Amino acid sequence: MRAILQTVLLGHDVILRCVAEPSPSGETLRSQWRSNDGSLLGFHDEGILAGYRGRYSYMRDGPDEKHLKIEKVTLDDDGMFECQMMRPGLRGFRSSAYITVVAPPSEVSLLNYRAGEAIQVNEGTTLNISCASGNAKPAAVLTWYVNGRMITEGVHRWSKHNLNRTVTSYAALIWKPTRVDHRRVLTCEASHPFIENPLRVNISLDVLYPSDPPRISIISGSSSAQAGDNVTLVCMTSGGNPPPNVTWFLNQRSIGTNFYYDYDTQETRNVYSMIVEADDNGAVYECRSSNRVGSEPLKENLRLSIAYAPLGVDVYGETATRYGRPVLVHCRSRLSNPASRIKWLVNGQLVRTSSESQHEQLTGTITLSNLTINPAEAVVSRHQIIVECVAENEKGRTIKQHTIRILISVQLDVLKQALVTAPPMEPRIYGMDGEALLEGEMLNLTCEAHGGNPLATLSWFRGVDKLKETRSTASGDTSQSTVSFVLDRTMNNQQVRCEAENGALDEPLVVTKMITVLFAPRRVVVRQDERTRRQMIAGEPTQLVCIVPSSNPAAEISWQFSSPDHPTTFRGENRLNKTSRENGGFEVENVLAFTPTLDMDGTDVKCIASHPLWSDQKATPFPLNVLYAPQMTVDGPITIVVNEGDSFKENLTVRANPPIATWRWRKNGIPFDNTVGAIFARGNGEFVYLIIYAARVTHITSPVMAAAGEEVVMECEVDGVPRINGMVKWLRGGTVIDTVSFDGQTRAVLRLNASQETSGAYTCLADNGVGTPNRTTAYLLVSRAPSITRHASLLRAAGPLGGRARLRCRAHAVPDATFHWSIQGDSGTIRYNSTKYSFYEVQLDHSTFESILWISGLDQFDYQRAVKCVAMNRLGEDAVHITVGPPTAPDVPIDLRLSNSSRSSLTLVWVPGFDGGSEQLFQLRYQVPGESVYHTINSTSPKVEIRGLKSAQLYEVAVRAVNARGAASEYSRPSMSVYTRDENGVDISAVSQKKDAFPRSLMVTFCVGGALLLIINCLLLCYMQRHQKRKKLQGRILEKTEMVRKTNNTSGDVRPVQMYGALTNTDSAYRPESANTNRSELAYEPPSEDDQSVRTMIEVNPNGYVQQVDTSTFYDPECLVEYGFNHIVRQNRLRGDAPTYANMPYPEPPTIDQMSVGTHSVGYSEGGTLTRATDVGPLSSPRRIHVPRIIDDGVAATYQGGLNNNGAAQIMSTFMQPGGVHTTALDYSHIDGDLV
Template sequence: MLIAPLIVLICIGASSAHDPLFREEPKNQTVLLGHDVILRCVAEPSQSGETLRSQWKSSDGSLLGFRDEGVLAGYRGRYSYLRDGPDEKHLRIESVTLDDDGMFECQMMRPGIRGFRSSAYLTVVVPPSEMMLLNYRAGEVIQVNEGTTLNISCGATNAKPAVVLNWYVNGKVTTEGVHRWSKHNLNRTVTSYAALLWKPSRIDHKTVLTCEASHPPSEHHYRVNISLDVLYPSNAPRISIISGSSSAQAGDNVTMVCSTSGGNPPPNVTWFLNDRAIGTNFYYDYSTQETRNVYSMIVEADDNGAVYECRSRNRIGSEPLKDSIRLSIAYAPLGVDVHGESATRYGRPVLVHCRSRLSNPASRIKWLINGQPVRSSDESQHEQPSGTITISNLTINPSDTIVNRHHINVECIAENERGRSSKQHTIRILAPPMEPRIYGMDGEALLEGEMLNLTCEAHGGNPLATLSWFRGVDKLKETRSTASGDTSQSTVSFILDRTMNNQQVRCEAENGALDEPLVATKTITVLFPPRRVVVRQDERTRRQMIAGEPTQLICIVPSSNPAAEISWQFSSSDHPVTLRGENKLNKTSRENGGFEVENVLEFTPTLDMDGSDVKCIASHPLWSDQKVTPFPLNIFYAPQMTVDGPVTIVVDEGDSFKENLTVRANPAIATWKWRKNGIPFENTVGAIFARGAVLSGRSVSGFDSGLYTLIAANSIGSVNVSLRLTVKYAARVTHITSPVMAASGEEVVMECEVDGVPRINGMVKWLRGDTVIDTVSFDGQTRAVLRLNASQETSGAYTCVADNGVGKPNRTTAYLLVSRAPSITRHASLLRAAGPLGGRARLRCRAHAVPDATFHWSIQSDSGPIRYNNTKYSFYEVQLDHSTFESVLWISGLDQLDYQRTVKCVAMNRLGEDVVQITVGPPTAPDVPVDLRVANSSRSSLTLVWVPGFDGGSEQVFQVRYQIPGENVYHTINSTSPKVEIRGLNVAQLYEVAVRAVNARGAASDYSRPSLSAYTRDENDVDISAVSQKKDSFPRSLMVTFCIGGALLLIINCLLLCYMQRHQRKKKLQEKTEMVRKTNSTGGDVRPVQMYGALTNTESAYRPDSANTNRSELAYEPPSEDDQSVRTMIEVNPNGYVQQVDRSAFYDPECLVEYGFNHVVRQNRLRGDGPTYANMPYPEPPTVDRVSMGTHSVGYPESGTLTRATDVGPLGSSRRIHIPRVIEASTANNYQGGLNNNGASQIMSTFMQPGGVHTAPLDYSHIDGDLV
């Protein structure tokens, strides 16, 4: 209906002049961004009353429609129509944006009259979003060097229209050096910039530069400021002296002042001496802007000519300004140095140099000889930076000078106006000594190692002679020299050795008066044995000694004094043999001047000599000892074995061995060759390694058995030896028939073949469970054949055991699978599924069948099964083992209807089918894990296993906590599988353990109760006790109190009963009572009785929040008759007699009871809606044996099931009852506080005959009740 008028309005031309049909036309408006605006449009009223049709067109050309009033669609609800009358239509725009900037048009029309329109321009004003300085921060102070051009830019962003930018210097606008530009943005805003180029001087220090942005449409003004810190240098420094002068004397106090003015920052004024800072303390006067540094010192001689410099600098890196001053200090000469010869001979002139040290002014030099002044014409002065040095030379002729006791004393004196200094020099006059003489040796021969003492004397001379000892060309240092009167004496002592034989010892006497020393000599003769004796073979024997062939040995004594006497000695186990050879050579040796001797021995070596020594002995009667040199005999011979006959080695399979076949040979074996069973091999064959004479094996197997032969050869001959290796390995199954599928009634054959060494009778046998099957036929020692008639009774696992006494028996399981209809496992974790609304739930259906099973899923109230995967349902199947199959159904998009309907799973094959109903519900907490037990233990670890419960609809992990009883510290371990090993435990320590489940949603079950107690093994790795559930001891005092109270109550009841019988006078009861009394007195039969009491798990009742709950703590709970009382039920037989009860009748083979508990189980109250024996299948009597929990377990109701048995097999199968375990201290830790006990602490059972209800084998020690 709106299309035709809209087309008409669009097609009507608009007039720029005022249209008389408008009473109020829209007006151009300017609005600030974000504000509201109203565009008014009013038409002239219609005289005839026609209806006005009107609308607005937006700035983007869109028509806003003919709606009467209210918020318009689009534009985020900012556009709306306003009407104060039928001829008005105003457009209200809230929170104006830049998109609203533009032309708006009001369009109106009346029937029969032309359309008319009027436009108005809406201008959106945007103040600048930010005012900033480029490259600087507003309000900061920037440092700039004097005369450096500064470029500062400011900007105002995103304004509409553009802002006006001006620069101010200390509040005054400036246009010089200002450059402006702008940038237009896509949203029609403008970003404006203004740059100021400014070259500041020192008068512009602390000047404030301001950038102002004016935006007239919005009447906004923005400013940013920046301050200048102009850096400029100070004036040149000036030095003045305020105490003393630049010309002073040593010891005066001189104070110097260095000052400078100006500078930003204030300068650093420092005193320097030789480019080293000596005065850095300065101060700045803010009033005069002057910086001063005052330096005061006591001047010394070193300060003469010193240049002190003052430096001023106010910026790092800039060149400092400098001023300097030079000081002149007057001081006496600092000393005198005299140089010249200190000794001379008569008639030889001596030149003496005298040098004054620094002085100011220059010094003059005077000479004194033996106290008498002497002139010197050779004098000069040398200027130095800090003073003057004076030098004078004097030549002295001893012949012209009076000599006093061979000495001349010379003194040099330097002086000036400030003082004087002097130094003396002594010159000695030299004279030669007399010839020296040596005492202490008269020419006799001495033995090597003896001490020789010599003395040398020389008389006269000035100075006395200096005596030195020489042996050959070597100067002896270990001497002792003395002087007495005009005699010099020197003594030397040294130990003689062979190198001194025939050497000369000389004594030299010298002093300054001699050009060549005076010499005295002596010759030394030393007796010495040989230092070494060399034994070698004759060159003609090829340097080899072969057993049985003659050979020669040569003994050489290189040097001895006198000549050595040679003898030979052969080592022997019985007694040594001494022989004498023939001397072939005896001559003078060049070594130490001794004698060289060569002796030859000829003999025939034997095999026994190999490895022994022959000794060459050099001796002489004049020597204190003899020199012996052994010569090892290396006798060559063919290889020899150290053992006779073949070697036998027996090892177990998997072990390692190493056998060294010792072969004796010389030279060493050149080739080693090995053969196995006559076949050569190199280094390795199988697990056997051959290296030379060593045969070893690593992890050997039966394939390595055999006869190994070693052939060893050298250059002389060869030998061989054999070794027989036998590897014993444990018997193992090499072939077994499995699995075997057959129909019931068929005859099947199952074979088992084994291998092992040694082979013995009975090394292979078949077992069913732990029972050996006797009806087995054997084929030799290694093959056993089992023939069976296939039936459900014979179906299952059969074990073939291979055992030959080596290692552990090898067990291999074979399966006889007899065709059977599917049987669905009804475990708690499989009968329920959970998932959140809108999420997914996984349903699992597991069945046992042979040969296979197929699954069909259907939903309650649906017409048929689920045939295909779709978005709601998807399923797949998997085979878990030979006879176990599982189908998984995923339900997606869960809703309340899925929670209300059950899902049926049908497992079928050609032999039959089985059906189970599975419920789906919302996510819950996981069920408490059950059957927590110890699977293995060691000295420091425990391995725990348990049976998981329902996971609550998501993946679950298990938390195991343990502690040492009595401690308050708990330890927790997480595990994703129902098995965990706790390590790092103490040896032979009792631990308490509990486990709970936590699923992925964070929901957690309670910890398992009762807690498990277990011991780690002791130091000898002995299991000191078996695992048992913890028993809480019942206080003996409380038991005695209960017994006494019960006896009193019984007596009172008897009295009341007697009283009631007398007063009621019921004849029938009296007759029956009398009959019972007579029967008891006559010893007749006893009537059947019932026992009613409490069978406990030997665990006291626990409150949810306490580990030590007693009855006083349970006072607040509503007591129940079953857990607060003990009843005795008596059935009176109409025949009036009591029967004896057979204990075996307390178990009914056709009845199984499970007690169901709801949430009130925590209050120890039994449910009344649990299953009863009336509607349960009738299993066979239980076989009491060792139970290992398999993959199947009974399905528990959601509230949990309490039963006397620890392990329960699947319903419909042979029911297993857990044997009560022997109580042992065990190693698991239990939490003691904050736990919920979801299992009943007591199980109330009634034992009847016949059809009595039982949940465990009867143990009279556990009956907590009365037997009447």
């Protein structure tokens, strides 16, 4: 014999050959094989051996050969096998055969990432990604590639040896990708000497990186422009992933967010156009490029220079003086660019002054100039001096006048000589003689009080506010005070008063003036009159309403239609002209009644608010959408001359709004399609082009609000050609309402008695058989008290300590609902927004309202107190309590159902549960029954349409929720089974339900009855078999004893006989950590000796007595019998080392140790096979207890059962063990024992 060394691929067959030299004397050869675990396979002839699931068998080609064939090699077959041969009377001989089982890796996988997806990583950030290839023997070699290029730096490899003798290989790549690596593919490749093509797993890179700095350009080419010019700014940036948001900012405020990305050039542009005004001078327009939240945007700015004339000029100074006393007058130009120059005109004569200064402002330059006038030197006419200030630059000029009155002094010699206190005369205000001033003008007022001893002290007030920027002077017996301010609309109808006081007055003397400010409206609103139809139809009267919220004086309204030829102006009728609460102006509502024509379709009508006293006017355009029947572009019939036998073709253009759906030709009143054929002299006639268009709703009454018991009327009017009976219908929930009155063919009137049962949506259907039917929904809303929605997702809120929680309170009510929030334990309600609580309300639809309360800075007290929400209106109220807690996993979505199906798609909807305190998305999982692959779809909406499915196919669907914190719910159970429709569009599920119309109750009855009968039969069979076994056992023992006793054996030696039963541990089981464990702790009842056989080793003496044999000679200390409580150990009832799992960004991939590779497995099966063990220290039991040897706690905890191929242990061997006791030469004819 010679040694054999063989390498076998996992799952293949192998034959171990054993051949002995032929015997010259022809002695019988006894041969057997010993397996790799030391078990003797027995002296058998050819055929399958017991155990090992029938994989081991003997083969022989001659009497001196015995080959061992192993089918479907497993990892447990790895090791040394031994062939043992022996001839009677000669010494035995043996030879070894070695099997090396190799297992190629079945797959390579990524840890914590999904294959085929994209990894988002910031540029310059270290990426740590690992791949693994498990259960290979020898270990697989892992290599990383980027776009096919091998990476050697930053790769760390290690491996882990598994209990099934395989190796799991790992390779981690630590790498910093740059922007050039964007969209590249990372590949992990597993190579093995026993696979032809390496295994690969790919994942692509999504490298996030900023764009290039933005660049600004002006289409006109210069940053300088004039007021009124159209300036277009272009901001452009290149690159960036994701494409950046390019936004224009002015004064830290976003003004232009519309940008577009060119995928070819990878450039992002934002074009911003505007009409520049004076305010834009010096404005800094900033372009920002940002593509990552939280990162500092890239910026570029541009300063504009806008040239414009001075916006105005202000003159202020004393408005009265005495003859001979000089007067100082100040002139101040308003903003201009470039700076203005100031000229003075006194009574029309140019006066030069050297006092001029310029002051730079943000948007322009202000010029100041002072002029001193001596009335004695100036030409005085009518006791006044007229001063003009002119501010001008190359873009224009502006002028302002100032009048100075010359006063005649009066001597009060009597009062002066008396030297006593005296009150002043009543003060007077000059500078505003009842005239109205425009908004934006400068108002200069002078208050003057004569006499008084001492002279009066003057003060200015506007409303209740005291004006501080005043200038006071005293001359002779006169006190003067001057104030200047710019008028705005908020000052309209305000009082300005001057108070004069001195020591002789108990109360100040007061003089008042009313300020009247003229101002144009800031906005003009144009809408269609609610009392007319919603849509304009050519030839039918309609009305437009123009509303001016506030102006002074009342606006004069005119309407201008923009016509391609010439604009037309109309005057409407003022329906409302009243004082507005806004700035004391006038509110005007003007109604224009007109009949639209088809030429007006697509044009604009402007409402223009103007007044002769205003410097400008305000206009708002309103686009006209006029519906009209199709119109031919030719007038009257057209004449075509053709030769007999010829054909003709004529193109006709038709205008229509809405667009034409179809058309039809008629000849002499008879319709026809396509061509008529050749024209003959007798075939002339009149061809009519008939245009047909689909019906559509043109007017509907909605919404209608009413109290319960009221009668309401809902109207629906349609238009379309042809007009047929029944082209307009009212529907409720898809059912046609019969109790409808019709006005012709196009109008349907629905009368209802308002109640909670009749409230809701009603549909008006317009269908004349052409095109798609048109549906419009109207709502009947019946007044009702609020009813709060008590859905599980609304009754809870969550947020982390120190964070925020959002509470939602949703109620159904008509006509409205108001909400009040309060905290449990607090006496009052939350009335105002604060840093702790903030709330707001939204209207979701006509009858649904929602209030949202944010609680900031959460603490433990917020978790312990419920929040009460009360919804109320004039009809009643409803309340609900909402609890706040820490963040949790979201609830499982409920009510998963099929909404729609087709041949290749399924639409599913569900009701979301509580989100756990953060935004949630949904993962819909589906698979074909019997397949091992799941398909997953993510959605933020509780409605998903799955496309690309097979027709007439059954799918199992489940859904779960995952929130922003990574917590996930369980999948909905049980999975829902749905069918796609077949090729003919038939619902397979409905057909199968009709076929399975067998009564369910009868089916349940049959099943329960059958189960009971089966249980009874099993119990009877078990009882009978146990009773029969007991009798047969006793009979065989007696028979065997009697047979040995009668055997003729002159030597008197004892011959050993082995009898077998099932091995078991009859002692009490103990936990490893306790010597007092009772059977109840192991959760099973111990079987009695009557219930199972007991392994007994005996020797039978020829004289008939039974002698106990020392079993230690047959016992292998490295072998463990699997006791009855091993399944409890496997279920971790005695040990708490179950694994834990952490949250992952995606569903956790299977651990390498649990991967199924080929036909081999890591764990052990549920069968009662033998397991390697190690001894535990001595206990109080008379026998030793063996527990499994734990190689790796983390791995051992994952064992869920598997397969051990040690089919026959040494203690179960048919043959004498090495060192066993025997008293005579071996006689193989007597050595075979029985199983009893």
